[in-house]
Amino acid sequence: MIGRLVLFGATGDLTARYLLPALAALRSAGHLGDRTQLTCASREDWDDGQYREWAAAQLGRHGGHLPAGARDAVAASVRYLRADVTDPADVAAAIAGDGPVAVYLALPPAVFPRAVTCLHQAGLPAGSRIVLEKPFGEDLAGARELNRLLGRLVPEQAVFRVDHFLAMTTVQNVLGSRLANRMLEPIWNSTHIAEVEIVWDETLALEGRAGYYDRVGALKDMVQNHLLQLLCLVAMEPPITLGERDLRDRKVDVLRSVRTLTEDDVVRRTRRARYLPGRIGDLDIPGYTEEEGVSPRRRTETFAEVELELESWRWAGTTFRLRSGKALGRDRKEVAVRFRSVPHLPFGHSGEALPNVLRFHLEPEGLTLDLTGIGAHAHQLTALSLTARMEPPGLPAYGRLLLDVLHGDPALSIRGDEAEEAWRVLEPVLSGWAAGLVPLEEYPAGSAGPPPRRR
Incomplete structure (x- = not known):
C-alpha cells in the first residue's frame, strides 16, 4: 500500500465535497493511519493552518455524518503547499519525498496534458500512481494524446482514470x-x-x-x-x-x-x-x-x-x-x-x-x-x-476508489x-x-x- 498521497486541486469543489470526506471515511474504517502522508496543493496563498481550517469546515459541511475524530485527524494531518500544477518546480516540490507516491489530479481536463508533462519533468519515483478525474480529455484526439503522455510517465497499470459511478x-x-x-x-x-x-x-x-x-x-x-x-x-x-x-x-x-x-x-x-x-x-x-x-x-x-x-x-x-x-x-x-x-x-x-x-x-x-x-x-x-x-x-464511492488507488487495484478504473x-x-x-x-x-x-x- 502506498503511504503518500499528493492531491492537486486541493481547494476545489471535488476535494471539498468528496475527497476529504472519503479520506475521513477511510480513516474511520481503519484503512488510513498516522503514517499516511497527505499533501494538498493548490494556487491559494495559504499556510498549513489556513488550509487545515478550511478542510475542517468542508468536512463538517460535507462529512458531518462521519465520526468527529476521523474528520479532525484528516484535517490535522494535511500538509499544504501553494503550487501551480503547470510549473515543473512546484510539482517537483509537491511530490518530493521517500518512496512511491499516488498523485491525484482533481483538475479540469484541459489542464491534464500540461500537468502530466510537468510530472514527467519532475520525475515520479518508481512504483508511483497517477489518478485523473473525468472527463478524460476533451475529445478523441485529446484522449489519444493524453494516453501517449501518460505512457511515457508510468505503466498503464499505474494509471487510474477514475469514475466514482463504478464504485x-x-x-x-x-x-x-x-x-x-x-x-x-x-x-x-x-x-x-x-x-x-x-x-x-x-x-x-x-x-x-x-x-x-x-x-x-x-x-x-x-x-x-x-x-x-x-x-x-x-x-x-x-x-x-x-x-x-x-x-x-x-x-x-x-x-x-x-x-x-x-x-x-x-x-x-x-x-x-x-x-x-x-x-x-x-x-x-x-x-x-x-x-x-x-x-x-x-x-x-x-x-x-x-x-x-x-x-x-x-x-x-x-x-x-x-x-x-x-x-x-x-x-x-x-x-x-x-x-x-x-x-x-x-x-x-x-x-x-x-x-x-x-x-x-x-x-x-x-x-x-x-x-x-x-x-x-x-x-x-x-x-x-x-x-x-x-x-x-461500508465506504462511500470515492473512499472505495481511493483505497483501490493506494492498494494498486485498477479494476474499477478506466x-x-x-x-x-x-x-x-x-x-x-x-x-x-x-x-x-x-x-x-x-x-x-x-x-x-x-x-x-x-x-
Missing part, C-alpha cells in the same frame, strides 16, 4: 443481479428486453460550477463517461472473473460494438437543451445563461439525450437511451430495463399488461421490479411493484483503450452539434425537460 453499490449490483441470479441472465438479451434507459436527471442547477461546467456541458460531463460506463455494465458479456483484465476487456467489447452514428442518426437520435428561469421547490432559479460565469456564446447544453444501438448477437434490436439533465423538476437517477410485452393475454378485456421494468435506483440506492398481477376482482389486471433497499455501503472508445462513440454527436445539425432547445427550470419528441 457505487447499486452500480455494482447491476452485475450482481445479472450474474448471480439464474432467472435473469437467460433473458438478458434483445429477445426479451426492448429498451434500456440510463438516466441521471437532477434538480441541482449550476451551483457555482460555471468555471468547469460551461466548458464541458451535459454530454461530456455525464454521458461520455458516467452513463457510458453504466451501459458497459448492463450490456457486457459475463466476464470470467471481476479482475481488472477480464472486467475491462468485456467493457471495451461493449463500446466497440456501439454502431457509429451517422449525421442522420445525430439529427434523429440525439437532443440537447438548456434551462430557462424557473422554480424548483421554494427556490427561484435563474436561466442558465444568467448564471454567473456562463458565456451564452458557448451554447453549452444542460440536458443531453442520445439513443444508441449495439451491433452484437445479444443486443441487436434493443435501444439504449442515455439521458442527463440539470435543474429538472425531480431527481431521477436510475437504470431502467424495459422488457418486451407478453405475446398473448388470456384475460379478455380485463385490462392491459404493462411491460415489466427492472429499475436500479442510483440515488437513493435500491431496486424495483414493476410487474402486472391480478387485482381484487378475478382476472382484473393491476400493476404491482416489488422494491428492495440496499444496505448503506483503461486507456476504453477511454478512447468512449470518445469514438460520441465523436459524431460532438461534430453534429458543433455544426448546428441539432437545435439547442430550452426548458423551464423545475420542469420535466424539453417537450417529448414525436416519434
Whole structure:
C-alpha cells in the first residue's frame, strides 16, 4: 500500500465535497493511519493552518455524518503547499519525498496534458500512481494524446482514470443481479428486453460550477463517461472473473460494438437543451445563461439525450437511451430495463399488461421490479411493484476508489483503450452539434425537460 498521497486541486469543489470526506471515511474504517502522508496543493496563498481550517469546515459541511475524530485527524494531518500544477518546480516540490507516491489530479481536463508533462519533468519515483478525474480529455484526439503522455510517465497499470459511478453499490449490483441470479441472465438479451434507459436527471442547477461546467456541458460531463460506463455494465458479456483484465476487456467489447452514428442518426437520435428561469421547490432559479460565469456564446447544453444501438448477437434490436439533465423538476437517477410485452393475454378485456421494468435506483440506492398481477376482482389486471433497499455501503464511492488507488487495484478504473472508445462513440454527436445539425432547445427550470419528441 502506498503511504503518500499528493492531491492537486486541493481547494476545489471535488476535494471539498468528496475527497476529504472519503479520506475521513477511510480513516474511520481503519484503512488510513498516522503514517499516511497527505499533501494538498493548490494556487491559494495559504499556510498549513489556513488550509487545515478550511478542510475542517468542508468536512463538517460535507462529512458531518462521519465520526468527529476521523474528520479532525484528516484535517490535522494535511500538509499544504501553494503550487501551480503547470510549473515543473512546484510539482517537483509537491511530490518530493521517500518512496512511491499516488498523485491525484482533481483538475479540469484541459489542464491534464500540461500537468502530466510537468510530472514527467519532475520525475515520479518508481512504483508511483497517477489518478485523473473525468472527463478524460476533451475529445478523441485529446484522449489519444493524453494516453501517449501518460505512457511515457508510468505503466498503464499505474494509471487510474477514475469514475466514482463504478464504485457505487447499486452500480455494482447491476452485475450482481445479472450474474448471480439464474432467472435473469437467460433473458438478458434483445429477445426479451426492448429498451434500456440510463438516466441521471437532477434538480441541482449550476451551483457555482460555471468555471468547469460551461466548458464541458451535459454530454461530456455525464454521458461520455458516467452513463457510458453504466451501459458497459448492463450490456457486457459475463466476464470470467471481476479482475481488472477480464472486467475491462468485456467493457471495451461493449463500446466497440456501439454502431457509429451517422449525421442522420445525430439529427434523429440525439437532443440537447438548456434551462430557462424557473422554480424548483421554494427556490427561484435563474436561466442558465444568467448564471454567473456562463458565456451564452458557448451554447453549452444542460440536458443531453442520445439513443444508441449495439451491433452484437445479444443486443441487436434493443435501444439504449442515455439521458442527463440539470435543474429538472425531480431527481431521477436510475437504470431502467424495459422488457418486451407478453405475446398473448388470456384475460379478455380485463385490462392491459404493462411491460415489466427492472429499475436500479442510483440515488437513493435500491431496486424495483414493476410487474402486472391480478387485482381484487378475478382476472382484473393491476400493476404491482416489488422494491428492495440496499444496505448503506461500508465506504462511500470515492473512499472505495481511493483505497483501490493506494492498494494498486485498477479494476474499477478506466483503461486507456476504453477511454478512447468512449470518445469514438460520441465523436459524431460532438461534430453534429458543433455544426448546428441539432437545435439547442430550452426548458423551464423545475420542469420535466424539453417537450417529448414525436416519434
